[in-house]
Amino acid sequence: MNANYWQGELVRLRPLARTDIDAWLGEDADSEAIRALNFGMEPPRSRAMAEEWVARFADFGNSDEFIFFSIETLAGEYVGNINIHGMDRRNGVFETGSRLFRAHRGKGYLLEAKRIVLRYAFHELRFQKYNLRCLETNAAIVRHAQRLGCREEGRIRRAAYTEGRYLDVLLYGLTREEFDANEG
Secondary structure, rough: OOOOOOOOHHHHHHEOOOHHHHHHHHHHHHHHHHHHHHHOOOOOOOHHHHHHHHHHHHHOOOOOOOOEEEEEEEEEEEEEEEEEEEEEOOOOEEEEEEEEHHEEEEEOOOHHEEEHHHHHHHHHHOOEEEEEEEEOHHHHHHHHHHHOOOOOEEEEEEEEEEEEEEEEEEEEEEEEEHHHHHHO
C-alpha cells in the first residue's frame, strides 16, 4: 500500500473544494452521465445551485449525509468526484456515488478511487456491506461492479422512468469479507 492512504497508483482523493465548481459545472453538459447518475434528467443547474452544493459539502461538511471527495490524478488534475452516502450505521450498509469527467473515463481512475473509498468505509468506518444501484442500460457501471467483485443481488423492475420508457434498476452488493478477499 502507498504511504499516503488516500493515493493509489493513478489517483488521489482530496476534499471537495470550492475551486472545483467551474469544472463541475462544465461537465453538466454531459447529459448521458447526468441521466445515468440521477436515473433520469434533471433541470440544468445554475451556478448559484452548484455553489450552494459545494459550500454544503466542501471540506467534508455535512459528512453525516455525504462524505464527498474530489478525484485528481497524481499530476494534480481534477478528474471527477466520489462520495459515500446512504450510510445506515445501525445496519452497517452504505452506497457510493461517483462521476468521472468524460475525458478521463476508461483509464482506471474510477476503479482505483472506488477501491480507496471502499477500504475506508470497511476498515475505518466499520461498514460491513456496500450496495450499488444502476440502470439496466448502464453497461459501464455493470462492468465496474463486476470488476470490484460485487455480486448481482436483484432487479427492481420498471423502477426508473427516463427517455420516455421505464427501466429496471439493477442491485449489486459487496461484503467486507468479499472486498478483503478480492484485494488480498
